[in-house]
Structures are given as structure tokens and as C-alpha cells.
Amino acid sequence: MAYFYFIWKFHRGFLIFSAVVISAFQFLILKLVTTIDYSAITSYLLEQLPENVQAMFGKDFISMLTVEGAAAFGLNHPLVLVILSIGAITIPSRHIAGEAETGTLELVLSFPVARTKLLLNLWISVLSFLFFIILFAVSSSLVSIYIFHQLTAGLFVKMITIGCNLWLLFVFVMSLSLLLSSFGKEGNKVGIRVAGITLVFYLLHYLSSLWDTISFTKPFNFFAYYQPEDLMTGNRSFSLHFVVLFSLILICLLVSLFQFNRRDIPG
């Protein structure tokens, strides 16, 4: 608990900022969609564009402008993904590889705390922070829908499902950062590497939906296991996403624990 509190104190500014920005964003995006009928205007505008340009917007673009679509889109917006990525990547890399670099990890591990416990405490702390940020975001969406539209049981369940999926995705990104940190000696290097990997996978995921030649990469891309629009329309099942992301998280965590327990701690 002491370590959880310590991590919270260290990052509370960023975490509160993330929760507020993402929640406000969800609230506003749903307020806009529910108060103005963008769907008709945008459909008309899109039809005026050449076909290949229309393709760039994707088949679900118009559906995004419905309440359900906007709710799903809000939780898949680059702003949300970037903010969550920053937290998921920097906290583990700073506290493991970064502290190995500054020498504070040496001090912490001279206290009577097991390496496994330390790593698990960090993992659980970040996992909890991500959970609360996403919980705020989903709650904000639900409140916005409730106030400005109509909140049905089906929509409520779908939003919770998307929230869980988003949380699993970023727990995986965080576990990946933990894995690389357990090998690394420099926090910044590890952070940049994980950010690079995440960005490459995100771009690949985006390009593979436009370009058939690389669509074979989809099953190997972890972003393919977070499709809020498809979850909202019922085109995809959450169970597959859950199984894949949970397995990846477990693998990263177990390898991190193994490596962190056997590694030398530099001073």
C-alpha cells in the first residue's frame, strides 16, 4: 500500500489531468453529437467527394456521428489513446529502468521488499490508475448520453464492454513497458522504444484497414483487438479481444517478473 501511495503521489498531477481531459472530451463529443444532427450534413458533404477520398473516411464514419458511434469513437480518439499511452508507458519505464539509471532502485531494493512484490505493486498501481481514468471517461459518456439523449440498458452494457476493452489494451501497453523496463537501464530509452512500438502498430493497424496488401498483419496487431465501433454495432465479440489481450498481458508480466528477478541492479 505504501508503494501504491508513493506512485500515486508521484504521478497524481498527470493522472488527474488525464482523467479530467478524457472525461471532458467524452462529455463534450456526445453533447455535440446529440444536440446537432451532423450525420445528415456530413453524409451530404461526403457524397460530394471523389470515391477514393470517401474510402479514407471508412465505412463507419457516418455511423460515428450517431450517439452510439460517437460514444465508441470518443473512446478510440487519438487524443484519448495518446494520453493513456503516456501514462501506460512512462510510469513503468520511469520506476524500473529510470530508477535503475538514477540509483534509487538500488536503494529501494536494499529495503526488505521482494523484487516480485515491487514489480507487482507497480503493475497493480498503474493498472488501477488506468482503470479509474477509463472509468471516469466511460461514466462521463454515460452521463452525457443520459442528459442529452437516452441511455438504454443495451448502450450501457456496450459502453462498459468498450471501457473494459480499452483498459485491457492499455494494461497490455503498460505490461509491454514493464517488460522492456525489466531489461533496460535507461528510462528514457525504454519509454521511447515502447512509444515507438505502439505508434508503429497503431499506424500499421490504420494502414491495414485502407490497404489490402498488408491486411494480413491484422491478426498480429494488438490494436486489432480493440475495435469499439465494431463492438458497438455488434460486429465483433469482446471474448476474442479479452482472450488475446489477457494472454499478451500475462506473457509480458511473467517474462518481466522472471527477468527482473534475475537481473543485476545497477547503481
Added chain:
Amino acid sequence: MHQSIIISVNNLSKFYGKTLGVQDLNFSVSQGEIFGFLGPNGAGKTTTIRMLLDLLRPSFGQIHIFGKEIYDHSLEIRRRSGYLPGNFSAYGNMTGIDFLRFAGSMRRTSPKLQSSLIDRFQLSKEDLSQKVKHLSHGTLQKLGIIQAFFHQPELLILDEPTIGLDPLMQEEFYRLLFEVQNKGKTIFFSSHNLAEVEKICHRIAIIRDGKLVALETLESLKKKKVRRLKFILKEPADELKLPGAKLVKQKDLYYEYLVEGDIKPLLQKLSSFPIDDLIFPEPDLEEVFMAYYHKEE
């Protein structure tokens, strides 16, 4: 009185890839002893210390602390030990008092002892309320000392503990060490400062290039010491060959010799010369240290 062995190191080696950290170290430290671990920077002192705390894993050999194998009983050993790292660093964004609270929560410390140590090392409220990154080196070192001592550990592992402390605080620190040692605690004291090791340690190990080159009590080490004899003659003398001494410097009537072993024949010989002034100080560990090093070279 039988004193139990607190630290036992057997055939300990550490390699970083092909680079040697330390090789074939063998030594033990008894309860209530202040054990000096001496060597220049890069000799392998910190590598050894990190292995004693299970921060580095040995390539070969074994370490037993409190009679227990370090890897299997790492937690218990660390619970009963206090550690001050060589380059002590704490979380820069924490205040001094927050850092002590954090360390205390990890250690289950005695708040009474903590506040008495804070008073003893003259840490003011202003010092403690400043962020660690704004503290001077000396103040930071005091925080390091407090966190190493405040849970009353049975074993203290101190890596260059007096760096950054002013002379008054150094004296206070030595007093604290003796108090702790009088209570039967064991101290593993790593330093490259010969004077302080000479002042406080019972036994000394000298490490060089990762290998132990000496492991002796302070007294036996001093007996083996090379002493520096300096004198000025009243008038020039012929055949100034002194038994067991090696001339290292001469200018006009000033002579400087390094003397090893029994000094009686030397004093007899010297009495036959017209000495104007003579300096023959207590053996200095520095000379022994250098002698060990030069021997190896």
C-alpha cells in the same frame, strides 16, 4: 568470548560479460566488528557490496549473512541490515521528510530514533521540507545516513559514508558508529579514505583490481608498514647506507627513506651520523596501501 560470523564470503567472483568485477574473494566479518574494505575507485568495492545485498548476482561463489545464504534469504537479510549506497540518491521531487517517511514505511522504523538522528545530524525543518533535488550533497548524505540507521539494523553496510560531510559531522558519524558497534552491531565500512579506516576499523581488507591483496587486523597491518624516515644532517656524510631502508629523496643535507621491518639496526647505524633534525612519524596506512599496490605492480 565466541563471536558469531555475520558475513561469510567464499570464492566470490563477478564478471560483467568478459570484464572482471571481482575475483575469488574470501573473507568473513564477525559480530560487533567494524570491518574496513579499502581500495581505490574501480577496485571492486561497490560490486562486492551490491552482491552482499543481493542487488548483483555472483558469477561464482557464495555469500552467507547471519549464517544464511543470501539469495534464498535475501528479504530477511535486508530486513536486518542497513545500507548507505556510495552515490546516495533519493527521489528528487520528494521533500526530505517525505523521503524519510517513505523509507520508514518500507522499513517499519522507530519514529523516536528517527527524530533523534535528525537532531543529531542537525537537519533543520527547512532542510527537511526542501525537495531532495535542491538539497546540498552534505544534507543528502545525512538523509542517507539516517535511513541506514533508523531501524536499528544488526548489520550496517556503508559505502563511502562520510563523503560530503563536514569534519564536525564526520566526527558525529564516527561517534554514532562506535555507539552502534558497542551495542554489538556489525559494520562493513567501505572507503578509499585511509585515515578514517585507520581511525575506526578493527580489520581491513584491501582490494585491488577485483582481488583481495590483504586481509589483516589494523595492528598487524601497521607492523608490516613501510615508514617514512626524514632527516637533515649537520654536515655531509659518506656511505649513508641504512639497513632495511630505501632512499627515495635527497637534496643537499635532506634525506628521505622508506623503512620496512625491524628498525633497531637502522637506528644504530643512524646514531653514528651527525643528525640535525629527524622526523620518524607513526606508520601511516597510506604507505602500506601504496606498498601493497606497488608490490603487485
